[in-house]
Amino acid sequence: MVDDIRLKKIKFRSWRRGFKEADLILGPFADAHAAALSPDQLDRLETLLDQPDQDLYAWIIGLQPIPSQFDTDVMDLIRGFRFSAHSARPDLGG
Numbered sequence: 001m002v003d004d005i006r007l008k009k010i011k012f013r014s015w016r017r018g019f020k021e022a023d024l025i026l027g028p029f030a031d032a033h034a035a036a037l038s039p040d041q042l043d044r045l046e047t048l049l050d051q052p053d054q055d056l057y058a059w060i061i062g063l064q065p066i067p068s069q070f071d072t073d074v075m076d077l078i079r080g081f082r083f084s085a086h087s088a089r090p091d092l093g094g
Contacts, residue, residue, distance in 0.1 A: 010034050010045060019053035025060055029081045037074070044074040 011034060015027035026049070037045065048056060048070060058064040060078055 006042065007034050010042065010049070013046075013049045017049075017053050019057060022053050022057045022060075025057075025078065025082050029078050033077060033081065041074050044072045048074065048078070 011027070011030045014030035014034075015023055017023050017026060030045075034042065034045070051070065055064070059066040059070065059075065060082055062079075066075055
């Protein structure tokens with residue numbers, strides 16, 4: 001069972017990055033998927049959340065290549081979530 005305090009911290013950090021575009025991807029991702037991630041996946045998510053906003057956002061949207069140490073299953077989940085969330089929003093042309 002995942003620690004509720006850990007999940008709350010992850011969700012808080014995901015929503016309040018200080019970079020609106022990243023908030024709008026990472027916040028909904030954490031809300032939708034964090035509780036289902038394994039402890040190891042949560043570790044990888046927290047490692048991603050430790051990275052600078054501009055870098056993380058550029059990796060997620062494909063503006064920069066993802067460094068190998070961050071190119072994980074969790075990054076794949078976030079990137080997939082970004083595309084599915086975008087296509088579900090009619091106001092974004094999806």
